[in-house]
Structure formats: C-alpha cells, structure tokens
Amino acid sequence: MKQIPLIDLKAQYETIRDEVRSAIDDVLENGRYILGPDVKALEEEIAAFCGVKYAVGVANGTDALLLALDAKGIGPGDEVITTPFTFFATAEVVSQLGATPVFVDIDPKTYNIDVSQIKAKINEKTKAIIPVHIFGQPANMDEVVAIANEHDLFVLEDAAQAIGSEYKGRKIGSWGHAATFSFFPTKNLGGYGDGGMVVTNDEELAKKIRILRVHGSNPKYYHSVVGYNSRLDELQAAILRVKLRYLNQWNEARRQKASLYDELLKDTPVVTPYCAENRSHIYHLYIIQATERDDLMKYLKEKGISTGVYYPVPLHQQDVYNYLGYEEGSLPNAEYMAKRTFALPLYAELEDETIHYIADAVKSFYQG
Numbered sequence: 001m002k003q004i005p006l007i008d009l010k011a012q013y014e015t016i017r018d019e020v021r022s023a024i025d026d027v028l029e030n031g032r033y034i035l036g037p038d039v040k041a042l043e044e045e046i047a048a049f050c051g052v053k054y055a056v057g058v059a060n061g062t063d064a065l066l067l068a069l070d071a072k073g074i075g076p077g078d079e080v081i082t083t084p085f086t087f088f089a090t091a092e093v094v095s096q097l098g099a100t101p102v103f104v105d106i107d108p109k110t111y112n113i114d115v116s117q118i119k120a121k122i123n124e125k126t127k128a129i130i131p132v133h134i135f136g137q138p139a140n141m142d143e144v145v146a147i148a149n150e151h152d153l154f155v156l157e158d159a160a161q162a163i164g165s166e167y168k169g170r171k172i173g174s175w176g177h178a179a180t181f182s183f184f185p186t187k188n189l190g191g192y193g194d195g196g197m198v199v200t201n202d203e204e205l206a207k208k209i210r211i212l213r214v215h216g217s218n219p220k221y222y223h224s225v226v227g228y229n230s231r232l233d234e235l236q237a238a239i240l241r242v243k244l245r246y247l248n249q250w251n252e253a254r255r256q257k258a259s260l261y262d263e264l265l266k267d268t269p270v271v272t273p274y275c276a277e278n279r280s281h282i283y284h285l286y287i288i289q290a291t292e293r294d295d296l297m298k299y300l301k302e303k304g305i306s307t308g309v310y311y312p313v314p315l316h317q318q319d320v321y322n323y324l325g326y327e328e329g330s331l332p333n334a335e336y337m338a339k340r341t342f343a344l345p346l347y348a349e350l351e352d353e354t355i356h357y358i359a360d361a362v363k364s365f366y367q368g
C-alpha cells in the first residue's frame with residue numbers, strides 16, 4: 001500500500017539537489033563556517049523579501065523569539081500576551097526570561113489570537129504581545145498593532161509558520177516591531193538542520209540582537225551584557241539562500257493544493273480551513289476540524305495516510321503552566337480545537353491524484 005507522509009522533505013530536495021550540493025561545496029571550499037558571507041547575504045535577502053531594514057540570523061526560531069524579547073528588556077515581573085494555540089516555544093521563551101505568559105483565547109475560524117479579547121488582559125505589567133501567524137495565516141495585525149500602540153506595547157510576530165504570507169498585501173514580518181522565523185526543516189522555508197532569524201525596522205533592536213547572539217560581545221572578547229551562543233550556521237544559510245529562490249513558487253503550489261482539498265472536502269462533515277479577508281494563507285499545515293477525529297485519523301492511517309495533531313494540549317493546560325491557574329473551560333475555543341483539529345498531508349510536491357485519494361478516504365469514513 002502506498003504510504004503518504006505528512007510532509008516529504010526528500011521529494012523537495014530532489015528538485016534542487018544540484019544547486020544545494022554546489023552551495024554546500026562553496027561553503028566547504030571557502031572555509032568560513034561561522035557568520036560568513038552566506039549568513040550576511042541571507043540576512044539581506046530575507047530583509048528585502050519582507051520589506052524590512054534589518055535581519056539577524058540566529059540558531060533557531062525559539063532563540064529568535066528569545067533574543068528579540070531579551071533585547072527588548074523583557075524580564076521578571078513582566079507579562080507577555082500571546083495565544084495558547086501554538087507551539088510551546090512561543091510561551092517558553094517568555095518563561096525563560098522570568099516573565100509570565102498571559103494567554104488569550106483564539107478566533108475559532110482562523111485559529112489566531114482573538115484580538116477582541118486582548119484589551120481585557122492588559123495591565124501595568126504587560127510589556128508585549130506575541131501574535132502567532134498560526135498554520136501560515138496572518139493574525140489580525142492592524143488591530144494587534146492598534147491595541148499595542150495605545151498601550152505602548154512591543155509587538156513581536158511569531159512568523160515561524162508563515163514566511164511569505166501577506167496581510168493587506170504586505171508581507172508578514174513587517175507589521176510588528178519585530179518578527180521571527182524558524183528554518184526548522186519542516187517549515188515552509190526549512191534548512192537541513194536548525195536555524196532562525198529576527199527581522200525588524202528598529203536599528204537599535206537589531207544591533208542588540210547581533211550582540212546577544214555572540215555572547216553579548218562587541219567587539220569580540222569585550223562583553224557588555226550576558227548573551228547567548230546563537231548563530232545561524234553558514235552551511236544552513238547557504239542552503240536557505242537556494243531555497244528562498246523557490247519559496248514563492250512553493251507557497252503558491254501549497255495554496256493550489258489546499259484549494260483542491262477545499263473543493264473535494266466541501267460536501268463532507270469536516271470543516272476545511274477558513275481564510276479571512278485581506279490575507280494570503282501559505283498553508284504551513286492544512287488543518288481540518290472533524291467529529292470523531294481520533295477514529296478518522298486511525299482510519300486514514302490504515303489507508304497509509306499520515307496525519308498529525310497540532311496541538312493536542314493548549315499551552316494554558318500544559319503541566320508546566322498549572323501554576324498560572326487557568327481553569328478548564330477558561331479558553332474554550334483553544335480547548336475545543338485541540339480536540340477537533342488535525343493536519344492532512346500537504347507539501348508542494350504532493351500529487352493531485354494523492355489528494356483525491358486522501359479526500360476519498362475521508363468521505364468513505366463518514367459514509368461508513
């Protein structure tokens with residue numbers, strides 16, 4: 001039986017093999033393995049791609065969030081507002097700095113932070129908001145930025161899942177005071193290892209992050225702050241430069257495949273992704289809502305179709321955040337979606353024929 005993975009990284013590699021190998025060779029021959037010319041060039045290319053002035057490559061998407069918040073001075077006693085329906089890293093970094101994550105429920109259609117509920121959580125300790133463009137769809141940035149401006153808060157877009165998507169015709173990454181990307185292999189722009197980046201128009205902030213990523217030193221061996229060892233690897237940067245040239249094309253292919261799924265699943269009981277107005281969705285994950293979710297996933301597995309739950313436990317219900325005291329039912333949309341949603345296979349190389357096979361399997365599950 002045919003096995004269909006959730007994502008097929010090797011299929012993508014096969015389309016760019018020669019270019020990637022030659023980029024890797026160039027780095028090896030050049031002999032500059034840490035913060036060399038490819039990191040610098042990728043920073044310039046990503047900044048231009050997002051329409052911002054500065055980009056700083058770091059070790060991974062988690063550190064991108066961490067260093068940005070650290071550079072902004074977030075620390076003990078501070079509160080940072082974010083969504084509970086995201087990967088743990090979004091809140092983890094807040095805790096690592098000794099600050100407290102404050103969770104706001106999600107919009108049940110887009111799965112992004114429900115901006116109408118943000119104001120109620122703002123108090124004198126609130127310092128920042130981290131909207132997450134979850135699954136590749138931009139959060140409602142106009143309203144997030146308006147609320148933040150009114151209360152003088154720092155806006156950090158967690159764009160780990162959304163590089164290349166647009167809000168009101170402008171790239172995400174250029175809406176907040178800063179934004180972060182992850183180049184984890186499964187992300188839409190993924191390396192062959194870890195990597196991350198912060199983008200911003202704030203020169204001062206970019207400068208601080210550059211210092212933080214090299215142990216807080218400037219110049220080398222002169223330390224003004226305690227920093228990190230968090231650099232984007234030169235080899236990964238060289239690989240990512242090749243892949244960046246294909247990003248728009250791959251994102252477009254994902255959109256086409258997502259719309260084929262939408263069409264094929266429209267008369268079934270599952271709820272297909274909703275894309276709000278004025279946004280482009282890059283479908284980092286194709287998320288559907290289903291009744292009898294776990295049985296459906298098991299049924300698909302038997303047909304060779306891999307699926308995944310993103311995310312089974314909303315962050316306010318994670319053991320580590322018990323101390324924050326969120327009761328069951330306190331963020332009902334996130335809790336409901338954690339039980340209802342899951343991802344179907346989606347990647348640029350996925351064949352239309354396979355999408356038909358998967359959609360047929362979903363239909364046959366409900367037809368019994």
Ligand SMILES: *Cc1c(COP(=O)(O)O)cnc(C)c1O
Binds near residue numbers: 061063086087160195
């Ligand atoms: C992947 C991801 C991160 C973390 O990125 P890493 O590169 O794995 O550290 C942070 N936030 C979100 C929403 C993510 O999807």
